[in-house]
Each structure stands twice: as C-alpha cells, then as structure tokens.
Amino acid sequence: MTRLTQTTQWQELKEYSNNLPHMRELFATDSARFDKMSLKACGLLLDYSKNRVNDDVLGKLFSLARGCELESRIRAMFAGDIINNTEKRAVLHTALRAPAGSVVNVDGVNVVPEVQATLAKIEAFVDSITSGKWRGYTGKAITDIVSIGIGGSFLGPKIVTQALRPYANGKLKCHFVANVDATSLVEKLKLVDPETTLFLMSSKSFGTQETLTNTLSARDWFLSTGATQADVAKHFAAVTSNVAKATDFGIDAENIFPMWDWVGGRYSLWSAIGLPIALMVGMDNYRALLAGARAMDEHFTSAPLEQNMPVIMGMLSVWYSNFFNAQSHVVLTYDHYLRGLPAYFQQLDMESNGKSVTLGGETVDHATGPVIWGGEGTNGQHAYHQLLHQGTALIPADFIMPLQSHNPLGEHHAQLASNCFGQTQALMQGRTFEEALAELASSKLSDAEKQLIARHKVMDGNKPSNTLLMDKLTPATLGALIALYEHRTFVQGIIWDINSFDQWGVELGKTLGNDVLARLGAAKEATELDASSNALINLFRQGHI
Known part of the structure; x- marks a missing residue:
C-alpha cells in the first residue's frame, strides 16, 4: 500500500494548500457559499463555510477519503469486525444504542x-x-x-x-x-x-x-x-x-x-x-440520548461522504493538521450547560489519535492528533481568543450553540449569540491595516501614533471555524453531538492509518507508576532509577524539601 503522503490525492492537496485565496475573497465571489457549505442532520446544523476550502479542495479531500477506503472501514466497524488490531477487538460502542x-x-x-x-x-x-x-x-x-x-x-x-x-x-x-x-x-x-x-x-x-x-x-x-x-x-x-x-x-x-x-x-x-x-x-x-446518537450513526453510515457531517469535520481536521501545520484545535461552547464538552472531546480525540505508528507498525511520516482544548463562551473571549485572532499559530475552531436557551432572560441569549457569530466573522475576515487606520481617523492621535496603533490592530483573518447549531439542547441533540465527534475522530484515524481504539501510552504510565509506588513505601532509599526519579521519591519519603 502506498504511504499516505505519497498518494496522488495528498500531493494535490499539498499544492492546493499553497494557492487558496483569502476567505474574504471566497465569500465575496460566491454569494451561495453558506448554502453550499452547510448541512442539517440529526437536529444539528453544521456551517463549514468559514473554512479555507473551495469546491476543488473539498473534492480532493473526499477523494483522499475514498482512497483510504473510508466507506468500507465504516461498514467494518458497524459490522463488528476486529478493527482494533493491536488488542484484537471489535469496536462496537455503536451497538449500545442499536x-x-x-x-x-x-x-x-x-x-x-x-x-x-x-x-x-x-x-x-x-x-x-x-x-x-x-x-x-x-x-x-x-x-x-x-x-x-x-x-x-x-x-x-x-x-x-x-x-x-x-x-x-x-x-x-x-x-x-x-x-x-x-x-x-x-x-x-x-x-x-x-x-x-x-x-x-x-x-x-x-x-x-x-x-x-x-x-x-x-x-x-x-x-x-x-x-x-x-x-x-x-x-x-x-x-x-x-x-x-x-x-x-x-x-x-x-x-x-x-x-x-x-x-x-x-x-x-x-x-x-x-x-x-x-x-x-x-x-x-x-x-432519548441513545436515540440521538443512533440517529447520527445512521447518518454516518448512509450519507454520501460529501453530505456526511462527521466525514466533513474529520476531513477538515486532516486538512489543517497535515497541510497547515495546525497543532491544536479549539472547541468553544456558547451554552453554560455544555461547558464541560471541550474536556470530553479532548479525551475522546487525544486518547484515540495521539499515535505515531501506523496500523502496520511503521512510524508515521505525517502529523496525527492535534491538541484539543477549549472552554465556555463568552469567557474565553476575554482570555485566549486574543491568541486565536492575532497569534502566530493557526488554530481551527468549533463554535457550538443552541438557538434557544433553557433560561431565557432579557437580552442574555441574543448577546450570547451575537458574540458567537461575531467571533466567527472576525476570525474569518480579520481587519486590514487600512481599516484599522480608518477607525483611528477621528482620534486626536498624531499621524505617527495612528500608524503605530493601526499596525497593532491588524488581524489577518482567514482563521477557519465551524459553527454547530441546534434548536435547543435536548438529550437527543446532545447524543447526536457526542456521536458526531466520536465519528469525526474515527474518520481522522482512518485517514492517518492509525488505531484510534488502543491507548498503550496510558498503559506505560500505569506500569511505571506502580513501580514508583512500591519504592515510595520501601524501607531503603531509592537508588536504582534515574537521578531525577530517585531524588523525587526520596524527597517524598522525607516529607519535606
């Protein structure tokens, strides 16, 4: 089998990644972009129009997925085939909601x-x-x-x-x-x-x-x-x-x-x-939670790749991880009840795809799982969103929000939504030097000061994001949302040719931890490990530094 990075699809995507217009231009030249790059499934709406893609890129991504036999691998998982090859197990959490x-x-x-x-x-x-x-x-x-x-x-x-x-x-x-x-x-x-x-x-x-x-x-x-x-x-x-x-x-x-x-x-x-x-x-x-997840399972197994929500999200993650060196991905929940989801998705994705060996045992020659992190909107806007907008790293973002609140109160939910949508717009379009300078035109600053401040106010934009909406947070929509990210994680693993269902790195930490535990309770000082570990164990035994 040809290594992933040597496939025709991979090489073509690499070429496309260097020749895409700014998203501002993509929107300006295609008024139907949202209609073409959004879809509904299982009570969720995905807007993926604010991504660095056009029809050609998406076509190449889906071609890459087919070249990696994604469709047959999906069928194999749901059929109960032994796809966890290192532990010789089927992967059938989907059977729990069958x-x-x-x-x-x-x-x-x-x-x-x-x-x-x-x-x-x-x-x-x-x-x-x-x-x-x-x-x-x-x-x-x-x-x-x-x-x-x-x-x-x-x-x-x-x-x-x-x-x-x-x-x-x-x-x-x-x-x-x-x-x-x-x-x-x-x-x-x-x-x-x-x-x-x-x-x-x-x-x-x-x-x-x-x-x-x-x-x-x-x-x-x-x-x-x-x-x-x-x-x-x-x-x-x-x-x-x-x-x-x-x-x-x-x-x-x-x-x-x-x-x-x-x-x-x-x-x-x-x-x-x-x-x-x-x-x-x-x-x-x-x-109802199980039923929502089952609905997403049915969508995942039946929808064509081009209209398949988990596939689209998974392939976009591959696009940024492997062709733009995006080393992290942020999940932003604009609903207080969903504030814990970034941590859940972090475990799901990073424990699954934090791998460096292919299914066949070869060292990968491409990036695999990014760091997943995130938090609750609007809190993050007053903290790490600064990095998203003006930092040097490209960090794709997922924004998640229900259109209706369980606790309607005055203008709270409208303000929440305005922040959510405004952030995705700002990440996409940014602010040019000329726009920043125009904003300062009526200020009392000198021309030199205006030039300086305008430079600091520039945001390149062209920062990708997905927006996931639901009418209201319900057990069914939550089930669908979690299953969506489960399948998105699986899609990435298939493309990267890794086993998303073992976690040998976790096992090593447990083994060494048990060895250290025995040494902490031993009668004599630790001397047989490395100098750092010996010193730390002995300090613990002393109970003071």
Missing part, C-alpha cells in the same frame, strides 16, 4: 439482546432508587449518588449529567470522584450522609488503581460511621466485568452491571457506565 431487534455480531454472537437486557436492568435499578423502594441499612431512601471512576468511566457521565441538568428529575444529587488525590473524595464525603448514599464503582477489572483506592476508602468511611460489612450491599453497586471481585467486596450480584471488551472507556457512557445519567435525568431522557 435498536432492539437489530443484529450486531461479535464472534458470531448477536450482542444486541444482551445490550437490551442491560438497559432493562438499568431501568429497574433507576426506578428502585428514584421511587424510594431502595432503602439504605437504616431504612432511609437514597438521596445522594457518589460515582467513582476515572477516564471515560468518570468524564462521560459527569459531563452529560451536567449538560442535561435542565432535565434532572430533582430526586437525587450526584457527586463524581476520579482523582486519587484524597482531597477529591474527602470533600465529596463531607456533603453526604452514609445512611442515604449509594456508591457506584465503575471499573472493568475492579482493579483500576485510582478507582479501587477511592472505593476502598469510601467503604472504610461508610463502615466507620456505624455500618457493618453486611450493610455494604445496600450502599454499593458496580459496573465491572469482574463479578467475583465485586461480590468479594460486598456488592450484591444483582447490583453488578456488565462491561464489554468491545467498548472502549472513552465511548462507554452509552453502557451501564451511564447509570449516573439515567439516575439523574430518568430513563426516558437517557433513552
């Missing part, structure tokens, strides 16, 4: 019935908690959930629960713990009553270091308040593949929910890992 009655085979077995059975078990569990049927060891109903996990087992449920707060049933409070720093757990425990708290532990192995440590400490705290080991079953539940360890811990087998090898952690909120979401917003809304 409709009942559909068939998705893994090793010849249809997994959909098991998924549907788990959803039914989740529904019964949620009903028992929210109805008050579930009682703690003193006979009181549950009022608080402490969800303990890390990575996707923590971030997905936390951010989705935060985003769907307008749909909260108001019956429970949920507290999330991930960091092994004891302060994280201790501060949460100050907020809850052991008699009315349910701890939900999420770990595939029931041995993830941070999660297990926090869960053991939570159990110690629970027992220290007067409860017995027999009472643990009424206050702890788990999502895990290791039923034996969970039951040894004291969790009733009926309150253990499955995890599957064919679901990566960063894609797991659609599984029983999403229990906190269902508990907080109810099963109807949780099923």
Whole structure:
C-alpha cells in the first residue's frame, strides 16, 4: 500500500494548500457559499463555510477519503469486525444504542439482546432508587449518588449529567470522584450522609488503581460511621466485568452491571457506565440520548461522504493538521450547560489519535492528533481568543450553540449569540491595516501614533471555524453531538492509518507508576532509577524539601 503522503490525492492537496485565496475573497465571489457549505442532520446544523476550502479542495479531500477506503472501514466497524488490531477487538460502542431487534455480531454472537437486557436492568435499578423502594441499612431512601471512576468511566457521565441538568428529575444529587488525590473524595464525603448514599464503582477489572483506592476508602468511611460489612450491599453497586471481585467486596450480584471488551472507556457512557445519567435525568431522557446518537450513526453510515457531517469535520481536521501545520484545535461552547464538552472531546480525540505508528507498525511520516482544548463562551473571549485572532499559530475552531436557551432572560441569549457569530466573522475576515487606520481617523492621535496603533490592530483573518447549531439542547441533540465527534475522530484515524481504539501510552504510565509506588513505601532509599526519579521519591519519603 502506498504511504499516505505519497498518494496522488495528498500531493494535490499539498499544492492546493499553497494557492487558496483569502476567505474574504471566497465569500465575496460566491454569494451561495453558506448554502453550499452547510448541512442539517440529526437536529444539528453544521456551517463549514468559514473554512479555507473551495469546491476543488473539498473534492480532493473526499477523494483522499475514498482512497483510504473510508466507506468500507465504516461498514467494518458497524459490522463488528476486529478493527482494533493491536488488542484484537471489535469496536462496537455503536451497538449500545442499536435498536432492539437489530443484529450486531461479535464472534458470531448477536450482542444486541444482551445490550437490551442491560438497559432493562438499568431501568429497574433507576426506578428502585428514584421511587424510594431502595432503602439504605437504616431504612432511609437514597438521596445522594457518589460515582467513582476515572477516564471515560468518570468524564462521560459527569459531563452529560451536567449538560442535561435542565432535565434532572430533582430526586437525587450526584457527586463524581476520579482523582486519587484524597482531597477529591474527602470533600465529596463531607456533603453526604452514609445512611442515604449509594456508591457506584465503575471499573472493568475492579482493579483500576485510582478507582479501587477511592472505593476502598469510601467503604472504610461508610463502615466507620456505624455500618457493618453486611450493610455494604445496600450502599454499593458496580459496573465491572469482574463479578467475583465485586461480590468479594460486598456488592450484591444483582447490583453488578456488565462491561464489554468491545467498548472502549472513552465511548462507554452509552453502557451501564451511564447509570449516573439515567439516575439523574430518568430513563426516558437517557433513552432519548441513545436515540440521538443512533440517529447520527445512521447518518454516518448512509450519507454520501460529501453530505456526511462527521466525514466533513474529520476531513477538515486532516486538512489543517497535515497541510497547515495546525497543532491544536479549539472547541468553544456558547451554552453554560455544555461547558464541560471541550474536556470530553479532548479525551475522546487525544486518547484515540495521539499515535505515531501506523496500523502496520511503521512510524508515521505525517502529523496525527492535534491538541484539543477549549472552554465556555463568552469567557474565553476575554482570555485566549486574543491568541486565536492575532497569534502566530493557526488554530481551527468549533463554535457550538443552541438557538434557544433553557433560561431565557432579557437580552442574555441574543448577546450570547451575537458574540458567537461575531467571533466567527472576525476570525474569518480579520481587519486590514487600512481599516484599522480608518477607525483611528477621528482620534486626536498624531499621524505617527495612528500608524503605530493601526499596525497593532491588524488581524489577518482567514482563521477557519465551524459553527454547530441546534434548536435547543435536548438529550437527543446532545447524543447526536457526542456521536458526531466520536465519528469525526474515527474518520481522522482512518485517514492517518492509525488505531484510534488502543491507548498503550496510558498503559506505560500505569506500569511505571506502580513501580514508583512500591519504592515510595520501601524501607531503603531509592537508588536504582534515574537521578531525577530517585531524588523525587526520596524527597517524598522525607516529607519535606
């Protein structure tokens, strides 16, 4: 197979990247640009007209996608083929939102019935908690959930629960713990009553270091308040593949929910890992979240590449990463409930595509995953937007906003929208020296001062952005939005010929961390590692600098 960078499509795109007019000119010469470069799908509208592309570039990008066999690779993922080649696993988070009655085979077995059975078990569990049927060891109903996990087992449920707060049933409070720093757990425990708290532990192995440590400490705290080991079953539940360890811990087998090898952690909120979401917003809304994601799955698998939202976004990311040396990508959410999404997309993209080896084991000769970062509008406009507008780095941006607010109040939402749309316009068009000088014409500055200040006010513009709109933030539109970014990440990985579904870099850190932990508790000073690591370990043992 020809290396990606040697393909005809790649070479043609490289040539095009050096010969594109400024976006100002692209808009000035094509009044229908928005109509041609926007599309609706699954309750979302994508405006990608403010990108450094024309019809020829888009055509070459789609040709590159076809040359990388993107369409057949999409079909392979949804069919349950072993596309995670280093771990020999299927990649089937999409099966978690597949409709009942559909068939998705893994090793010849249809997994959909098991998924549907788990959803039914989740529904019964949620009903028992929210109805008050579930009682703690003193006979009181549950009022608080402490969800303990890390990575996707923590971030997905936390951010989705935060985003769907307008749909909260108001019956429970949920507290999330991930960091092994004891302060994280201790501060949460100050907020809850052991008699009315349910701890939900999420770990595939029931041995993830941070999660297990926090869960053991939570159990110690629970027992220290007067409860017995027999009472643990009424206050702890788990999502895990290791039923034996969970039951040894004291969790009733009926309150253990499955995890599957064919679901990566960063894609797991659609599984029983999403229990906190269902508990907080109810099963109807949780099923609507799944339905929104399923709608995006259907769009992704059926729409032609030229009209396929995840494909368009993924190929635009490839365009900037590989032909404009864009080393980061910013996600800007103009909705307070969506403020956590940049962190979620950061994990999704960077853990998936932070790779430097092809599927065949060769070192890549092109850029792969960019740094994903971002924050909440309009806060960022008074901080890092300065870098977006006048910094030397090209940083593509995604702007995300609902057209209707859950909390309409005066002119707030109109002002929010004006800032969102104004920022995309400013990034695109910029400000020329002549325009800046004209703005200063009526000032009392001297001509020399006007010339100087005008230079500082110049913005080159031509900075690319996508705008994603929805009528209103709902469980369905949120599900579609998250699935959109999942599939966008997959598209990039296919083009770059990397495995987006393993994370060996994470594994090395865990292994070395366990070795260091043993040395921290050893009887003698550390001397066998590098000088820096030895010194840091010994300083920790001393407890002072």
